[in-house]
Amino acid sequence: MSKILIRGAKVLGGEPQDVLIDGPVIEAVGSGLPxxxxxxxxxxxxxxxxxxxxxxxxxxxxGREDSETVLTGTRAAASGGYxxxxxxxxxxxxxxxxxxxxQVWRLGRExxxxxxxxxxxxxxxxxxxxxxxxxxxxxxxAGVTVFSDDGKCVDDAVIMRRALEYVKAxxxxxxxxxxxxxxxxxxxxxEGVVSAELGLGGWPAVAEESIIARDVLLAEHVxxxxxxxxxxTAGSVEIVRWAKSRGIDVTxxxxxxxxxxxxxxxxxxxxxxxxxxxxxxxxxVHALREALADGxxxxxxxxxxxxxxxxxxxxxxxxxxxxxxxxxxxxVVQETMVDTGLIDWAGVADRMSFKPAAxxxxxxxxxxxxxxxxxxxxxxDTAYRGSVDPAGFASRSRNTPYEGRExxxxxxxxxxxxxxxxxxxxxx
Amino acid sequence: xxxxxxxAADLTRDDxxxxxxxxxxxxxxxxxxxxxxxxxxxxxxxxxxxxxSTRTRISFEAAEKRLSADVxxxxxKGSSVSKGESLKDTAQTLEAMGVDAVVIRxxxxxxxxxxxxxxxxxxxxxxxxxxxxxxxxQALLDAFTMRRRLVGRDAGIGQDLSGRRIxxxxxxxHSRVARSxxxxxxxxxxxVTLVAPPTxxxxxVETWPCEVSYxxxxxxxxxxxxxxxRVQRERMNAAFFPTEREYSRRYGLDGDRMAxxxxxxxxxxxxxxxxxxxxxxxxxxxxxxxxxxxxxxGVSIRMAVLYLLLGGNEPAVxxxxxxxx
Numbered sequence: 001m002s003k004i005l006i007r008g009a010k011v012l013g014g015e016p017q018d019v020l021i022d023g024p025v026i027e028a029v030g031s032g033l034p035x036x037x038x039x040x041x042x043x044x045x046x047x048x049x050x051x052x053x054x055x056x057x058x059x060x061x062x063g064r065e066d067s068e069t070v071l072t073g074t075r076a077a078a079s080g081g082y083x084x085x086x087x088x089x090x091x092x093x094x095x096x097x098x099x100x101x102x103q104v105w106r107l108g109r110e111x112x113x114x115x116x117x118x119x120x121x122x123x124x125x126x127x128x129x130x131x132x133x134x135x136x137x138x139x140x141x142a143g144v145t146v147f148s149d150d151g152k153c154v155d156d157a158v159i160m161r162r163a164l165e166y167v168k169a170x171x172x173x174x175x176x177x178x179x180x181x182x183x184x185x186x187x188x189x190x191e192g193v194v195s196a197e198l199g200l201g202g203w204p205a206v207a208e209e210s211i212i213a214r215d216v217l218l219a220e221h222v223x224x225x226x227x228x229x230x231x232x233t234a235g236s237v238e239i240v241r242w243a244k245s246r247g248i249d250v251t252x253x254x255x256x257x258x259x260x261x262x263x264x265x266x267x268x269x270x271x272x273x274x275x276x277x278x279x280x281x282x283x284x285v286h287a288l289r290e291a292l293a294d295g296x297x298x299x300x301x302x303x304x305x306x307x308x309x310x311x312x313x314x315x316x317x318x319x320x321x322x323x324x325x326x327x328x329x330x331x332v333v334q335e336t337m338v339d340t341g342l343i344d345w346a347g348v349a350d351r352m353s354f355k356p357a358a359x360x361x362x363x364x365x366x367x368x369x370x371x372x373x374x375x376x377x378x379x380x381d382t383a384y385r386g387s388v389d390p391a392g393f394a395s396r397s398r399n400t401p402y403e404g405r406e407x408x409x410x411x412x413x414x415x416x417x418x419x420x421x422x423x424x425x426x427x428x
Numbered sequence: 429x430x431x432x433x434x435x436a437a438d439l440t441r442d443d444x445x446x447x448x449x450x451x452x453x454x455x456x457x458x459x460x461x462x463x464x465x466x467x468x469x470x471x472x473x474x475x476x477x478x479x480x481s482t483r484t485r486i487s488f489e490a491a492e493k494r495l496s497a498d499v500x501x502x503x504x505k506g507s508s509v510s511k512g513e514s515l516k517d518t519a520q521t522l523e524a525m526g527v528d529a530v531v532i533r534x535x536x537x538x539x540x541x542x543x544x545x546x547x548x549x550x551x552x553x554x555x556x557x558x559x560x561x562x563x564x565x566q567a568l569l570d571a572f573t574m575r576r577r578l579v580g581r582d583a584g585i586g587q588d589l590s591g592r593r594i595x596x597x598x599x600x601x602h603s604r605v606a607r608s609x610x611x612x613x614x615x616x617x618x619x620v621t622l623v624a625p626p627t628x629x630x631x632x633v634e635t636w637p638c639e640v641s642y643x644x645x646x647x648x649x650x651x652x653x654x655x656x657x658r659v660q661r662e663r664m665n666a667a668f669f670p671t672e673r674e675y676s677r678r679y680g681l682d683g684d685r686m687a688x689x690x691x692x693x694x695x696x697x698x699x700x701x702x703x704x705x706x707x708x709x710x711x712x713x714x715x716x717x718x719x720x721x722x723x724x725x726g727v728s729i730r731m732a733v734l735y736l737l738l739g740g741n742e743p744a745v746x747x748x749x750x751x752x753x
Contacts, residue, residue, distance in 0.1 A: 188537075196632030199537040199561030199604060204631070268545075269538030313546075315515050317536030317559070 003027075004418070005035050009043035009379060011369050013345025016045060021375040024417035028371050041413060043379060049349050051083025051376030051414065053356040053365050054326065055175070055253060056150070056229060056301035059085070059116070061107065062100070063092025068306040068396050070107035073326070074114040076304070076395035078421035080326040081378035081411035082114055084357065084365040085304075089121040090151040096121035096132035098140035105142035113421050117362055120144040122163045122174060126152050131163060138170045145361045148175035150229055151276075153211060155181050160215060164224035173251075173359065175227040176215050178236070179277065183207035188316060190263040190278040198266060200316065203278045205233040212236050216243035216250050227359060228252040230303050232277040234287035241296045251359050253301035254288050256332035257323055261285075261401060271312045271319030272401050275305070292351060293342040299356045302329045306397030324395050328388060330380065331407035338382075339408060345382075364417070375418035384410040394427060432544040432553040433733055436564040436612040441588060444615055448572050449585055450732035451725070457494065458728065465731075467739045468497035471528045476518070477556070478504040478534045483699060484556050484566075487723070488531050491730035495739070500527070515539060516548045523549040529738055530554070537561035537604075552737045560602045566698055567608035569729040571616055573722050574653050577694050590617035595647045597623040597679060598657030598706055599668075601630050605657060605698045610638050621647050625679065627668040644679055648688045655696040656681050656706045672705060682708040686716065694718050 004021040011017050011029065018033040019026060054077065060068035068076075070087075077085045087104050089095035095104060101118040108116025120137035124130045126149045137144040147167060154160045154176060163174050184207045189195050191202025212228055216239065219226040228240065231252045243250045257275060262282050265273045273279060291297040305322025312319050333352065337343045343351070357366020367373040387406045390398040414422040421428055430438055439447070457463055473492045475485050485501065492499045502522065519530065529552040532540045537559030544553040557563040575584040578592055594613050600606045600622050613620050620638035622629065633640055641647050648654065659675060669675045686695060695707075695717040703709050711717060 191631050193632040193635045196630035196636070197607070199559050199607060202631060269541045270546075310514070313514075313516060315534070315536045315539040315542050317539075318515070 003038035004041060004415070005033060005038040006041045006043050006048060006379065007035070009046055009048035010345070011048045012349050013047050016043070019048060019369065019377070021415065021418050024375055026369065026371055026373050026375050029369060041379070046412065047345050047380045047382050048369060049081070049345065049378050049380060050353040050366060050369055051378050051416065052081045052330065052352045053360070053362055054082050054085040054302050054304070054329070055146070055299060055356040055360050057085040057087055057304045057326065058090070058306065058322070059087045059104065060091065060306060062103065067308050070104060070116060071111045071113075072394065072396040073304070073306070074108060074111055074116060075427050076324070076326040076393065077114040078414045078416070079394045079411065079427060080328070081330050081380065081414055082326060083376040083378070083414065083416045084115040084117060084362045085326070086117045086119050086146055086360050088150045089119050089148060090126055094121050094125050095119065096124050096126070098133070098136045098142075101137050101142040101144050102140050112416070112419070113427070114416060115362070115365065117360060118142045118144055119146045119148050119150070119175070122147045122149045122154050123159060128152060128154055128156055128159060131159065131166065134163070134167055134172065135170065138172060145170075145172050146175055146227070147172055148177065148229065150175065150177045153177050153179040153181060155211070157214060157218070161218050161222060164219055164226060165222045168224055171361070173225050173227050175229050176211065177229050178208045178211035178215070180207040180211050187278070188274070189266045190280050192263065192281060194263045194266055198269070200266070205235050205280070208233055208277060209235040209239055212239050216240070216248050219250060220246065220248045225249040230255050230258065230277055230301070231288070231297060232258045232280050232284065234284045237287045237291040237296055241291070244296065251298045252296070253299045254292055254297045255303045256300060256325055256329045257401060258288055259285065259292070259336040260332050265401070269316050271314065271316050272323070272399055274316060274319050274321050275323050276321040289336055289340070289342055292337060293347070299351050299359065300329065300333055301356065302326050306395055307399045308397060312399050322399065324393070324397050324400050327393055327395060328400060328402050328407065330411060331409045332402075334382065334409040335407055375415050377415045378411055379413035381410045381412050382408065384408065386410065431737070433564050433737060434541050434544055434553065434555045435562045436567045436608040439564070439612065439615060441615050441617070444568070444571065444612060445586060445588055447568055447729065447732050447736060448575060450736060451572050451728040452581070452585060454731040454735070455725070455728040464494050464496060466496045467735055468492070468495040471738055472498045472500065472526055473529045473531060473734065474500040474502055474522050474527045476502045476522065476530050476532045478532070478539070479557070481533055481557065483723070484533060487726040488556060488730050490727045491734055494727070495731055495734055497734070515543065516546070519543055519549045523551055527551050529734065531556050533557045535559055554733060554737065557604055559604065561604050561607065563604040563608050564612070565726070565730055565733060566605050567612040568733070569722055569726040570609055570655065570696060570698070571612055572725045572729055573696065573718050574694070576725075577718065578652055578692070588616040589613060592618045592652045593621070593650055594618050594653045594655065595621045595623055595651040596655045596657065597644060597681070599628045599659050599663060600624045600633070600657075601628045602660070602663070603657050609655070610636050614638065621651070623647055623679065625669050625675070644685065645688070648685055649690065651689055651693055653694045653696055654681065654689060657698065658700065658702055659706055676705055680706050680708065681711050683710040686711050686714065696722060698722070
């Protein structure tokens with residue numbers, strides 16, 4: 001059956017409408033569309049969004065298949081309502097050559113749960129010294145347009161400047177992991193009141209803010225576009241706001257966990273809260289929410305970072321940094337942004353689909369829900385509330401900070417080019 | 429009392445005074461010809477040391493043996509830990525051998541908290557120093573020493589340190605001793621002033637229940653006790669201060685400075701001292717310096733903590749008399 005009729009869905013949170021899918025495209029959007037010859041999905045007032053796009057995912061393959069693979073990661077993505085994810089380059093080997101990015105891209109296509117767009121490393125081996133072959137990765141079958149050494153900062157100002165300039169030749173963008181390395185030696189958590197008490201190495205806000213300030217000025221100087229990964233502090237918000245007011249071509253992302261959690265949680269010394277950049281303060285959380293609402297921060301990106309159990313079931317200092325996020329992102333955004341009245345569902349579509357697709361140039365994603373567009377869609381039961389049970393995750397890893405926490409919203413259906421990848425909350 | 433001793437901040441005033449009073453009883457045992465109580469006979473305590481610290485380990489071991497506990501010393505060096513075994517596996521291995529209490533010293537802040545709160549083991553956990561976080565028995569032995577010297581051995585029973593002015597000088601940023609002392613001394617009613625160059629004071633200190641000063645000289649005349657902290661070698665080349673000599677001139681305690689302290693005031697140091705750096709030999713060897721007393725008091729305090737966590741509800745010393753009947 002090639003036709004699907006989604007009946008009574010609140011498209012982007014608006015009045016209930018029917019959406020008719022024919023093969024890989026949306027055939028019609030309207031009221032009382034004919035059900036003949038179509039499989040009917042009763043939406044019953046659920047919200048229909050364009051398929052979500054994550055600009056920041058760690059799929060771990062190749063190299064750390066014990067924590068995630070392209071298959072398990074894309075299943076987690078489909079489960080969370082995503083139809084495209086950008087896979088970060090810090091794999092083993094590093095995605096710094098055409099060969100590695102093509103492998104990751106091809107695995108995503110073969111599995112068919114979610115489009116995988118590899119991100120290429122800016123520098124060889126993420127070492128920050130020598131530019132990787134950015135042009136070759138762009139020209140490969142993977143067609144890389146986003147470059148990042150994420151996990152590490154491109155801290156050398158000259159290398160950063162050259163990368164920003166070089167990718168202009170093919171319309172690429174550099175996504176910076178803003179972390180001044182000297183200021184964060186031995187850093188284990190946000191530097192402030194809590195780190196002072198706990199005796200954990202401080203990760204000061206200025207280590208992020210100083211790099212962002214430098215990079216927006218570099219981008220202005222060379223007339224390039226720069227994207228800031230996982231912005232986490234109130235001060236970073238002010239710098240990006242200033243840069244945008246000056247006309248600098250900068251975009252920024254925030255993670256769901258930085259919209260919800262604070263460094264107070266580190267008092268448990270439970271490494272499930274250990275993440276980079278670290279959880280910040282209540283004041284930062286509020287600044288990030290406001291910035292996402294007013295457009296200073298453009299998008300939500302998960303920084304989905306799977307780790308095996310043993311890397312979190314240990315003392316804080318020995319634990320790995322990162323949290324899984326694909327399967328809880330939309331719920332956290334509903335909790336922090338929609339249910340608080342800061343943005344509506346059209347705003348969610350903007351920040352989790354339209355804009356990330358535009359920044360990353362993901363073809364066929366982040367398109368309006370209208371006739372003739374690719375049928376990349378996600379259906380959300382926004383009335384649902386339930387507690388997070390990691391045992392039910394599709395991801396191979398369980399390192400979520402939300403275990404047992406009650407969150408709103410549940411993705412029930414996801415369609416990738418008209419093919420259902422998630423039906424009634426179950427992966428196909 | 430709680431089941432574990434992880435942080436000095438977890439102790440109420442009454443808990444702390446009870447520990448100090450119990451330690452006085454324990455100290456009397458040390459004056460007997462046979463310095464041993466049968467209180468923890470048949471109980472097993474492991475000293476699980478992931479960091480070298482001969483002094484603290486020996487102090488705990490002496491306390492455990494005086495209470496007749498069976499003692500296992502586990503040093504991470506040369507053990508399976510250095511081959512990659514996790515803290516969890518090490519702890520579970522020890523517990524499988526029937527350990528009642530774990531005394532843990534670890535380089536990572538929070539390791540004792542994780543050991544006590546992750547469901548890995550059931551034994552009582554006593555923090556013998558974790559990273560730059562806490563060292564609660566050190567703070568207790570320091571408070572014990574202050575109470576004896578400033579209030580009196582007998583007069584001190586049942587008393588706290590209300591109104592006493594304590595100055596702690598040195599590397600506050602990296603010091604678990606400073607953190608534990610600030611918490612405990614505040615709980616006991618003392619006024620604490622931290623003195624250090626600004627580079628060695630943590631960002632976030634403003635919420636601590638104490639004053640902060642960058643000037644040692646201005647605090648000396650209003651101190652009942654001055655506690656000097658060691659400055660570790662690895663700080664020397666990390667731009668926390670220009671040179672050892674400049675540090676010593678600005679923040680070291682010498683005879684001239686000691687002379688400006690009130691007559692009754694004492695000089696303390698958790699050891700090991702770096703003579704010529706934070707403290708001169710003249711001060712270290714003076715009558716007013718309590719370093720050696722602190723070591724002796726450490727055994728009494730650790731006996732009191734072990735007894736109160738493991739020994740039950742009856743008074744420690746009279747309890748033994750009942751058994752002797």
